[in-house]
Amino acid sequence: MAFRHGVYASELPTSILPARSVDSNVVFAVGTAAVDRLAAGKPRYVNRLRMYYSYDEFVSEMGWDEDNFNKYSLQELAYSHFALYRGAPLVVCNVFDPAVHKTSVSNEAVSFDAKGAASLKHGGVSALILKNSESSTTYVEGTDYTLNPITGALTRTEGGSLPSEASATASYDHADVSLVDGSDVLGGINEATGESEGLELVDAVFPQFRLVPGSILAPRFSEDPAVVVVMAAKADGINGLFKAVALADIPTEGEHGVKKYTDVPAYKQNNNLSDELLIVCWPKVKLGDRVFGLATHLTGLISQTDADREGVPYASPSNKRLEITSIGYPDEKEEGGWKELFLGLDKCNYLNGEGIYTAVNWDGGMKSWGGRMSAYPSNTDPKDCQDAIRRFFNWYQSTFILTYFQKVDNPLTRRQIQTILKSEQIRLDGYAAREMILGGSISFDESDNPTTDLIDGIARFHLRITPSPANREIDGIFEFDTDNLSVLFS
DSSP: OOOOOSOOOOOOOOSSOOOOOOOTTEEEEEEOOOGGGSOTTSOOOSSOEEEESSHHHHHHHHOOOGGGGGGSHHHHHHIIIIIISOOOOEEEEEOOOTTTSEEEEEEEEEEOOTTSEEEOSOSSEEEEEEEETTSOOEEOBTTTEEEETTTTEEEEOTTSSSOTTOEEEEEEEEEOGGGOOHHHHHOEEOTTTOOEEGGGGGGGHHHHHSOOEEEEEOTTGGGSHHHHHHHHHHHEEETTTEEOEEEEEOOOSSTTOOOSGGGHHHHHHHTTOOOTTEEEEOSEEEETTEEEEHHHHHHHHHHHHHHTTTTOOOSOSTTOBOSOSEEEEEOTTSGGGEEEOOOOHHHHHHHHTTTOBEEEEETTEEEEEOOBOTTTTTOOOHHHHBHHHHHHHHHHHHHHHHHHGGGTTSOOOHHHHHHHHHHHHHHHHHHHHTTSEEEEEEEOOGGGSOHHHHTTTOOOOEEEEEEOOOOOOOOOOOOOOGGGGGGGGO
């Protein structure tokens, strides 16, 4: 140290640390987007994370097909989240690759009208070969005709060899989103590139955007139990540190579709849809002519509920208004192709008692009805079976991790311990004062910190937190009071 002579000043670190801000419901979703509808030259993001704060941003990069709203699974999420519940941000991974998921068409008959216009049966066209009916002449794009590859529209070029009102045959490939299946959503590690794909990309959300996922969704694909199991597994230990909740729908259509409320618990049980980090929903919902998975609306409602409470997830989204007009499921046998369900409170309560979220048309309109994680009723630990408590613990743990990560590898001193104790207790007391929790405490106990751990640099803090349970039942006890008969004699 250099020789010093005089008066000097220095600074010590502040003994109390402000908490890191963690968004309570950052949604990570995997599915299909209308990237085949994007104009030529625009990038098509496949198995790449993209983050959006608005509906317009999503449409600009992911495409949109208004006429085929339910054809692409991420469209229902983007519309619901941004337009109906005003939630943000939304982190998505599109797994639909038009260059891979495509179907070949051979010798499709094409007829040009008097104006020189014709249309292929499919859009998202590539590798078009257009010939005359006899297959003796192959027409040249740009010389004989022009093609809109997005819509499949053909226009005859004046002066070309294509005759007026010609009949022709077309062979081509077209993007086919129906070829995307659960394996694409599951993803994994691409052997050729070594990069993560599908649900595996959940671990890239924080490194890329500095956001901790709060919810994991796979609209429509979460009706596959194999996908749901992986979603629940990914929700536990994101980046080896964080937890989220996964939201899934029980199918109402197809071979395994469940149409009776009495059959829903059996489906849940038989397909192992029971996990403390999983919310399962039944049936579907509708707004106008658009059909949605209930899980899609529920995650928007979660974001809205949190936003109304300073971003702190201490309240359940149950018994909150859903932006829907009908509850039911698609059914071609019904008028309008939709079977509307009118589930009474008794039926909805039966589902809730089996750890299933549903929707009810009750006082105040269409509302979510549940409050239980899918682990219920086999697991009755409040932090594992009540959705608000589970999400509060997830969020608080993420906040704790990020707040004190800066302290890792500092010397383990009394000052270090006191800084964490004081900072955290002030925070807990603040939440208790605002009735976000009933109470909370933090301690550094000798029983949790054996000497062998301390000399290895391991310090354990014990946090005891009591989020408010949702007031599931309110009972009024009524009694005829005979004492009041005395007023007859006064």
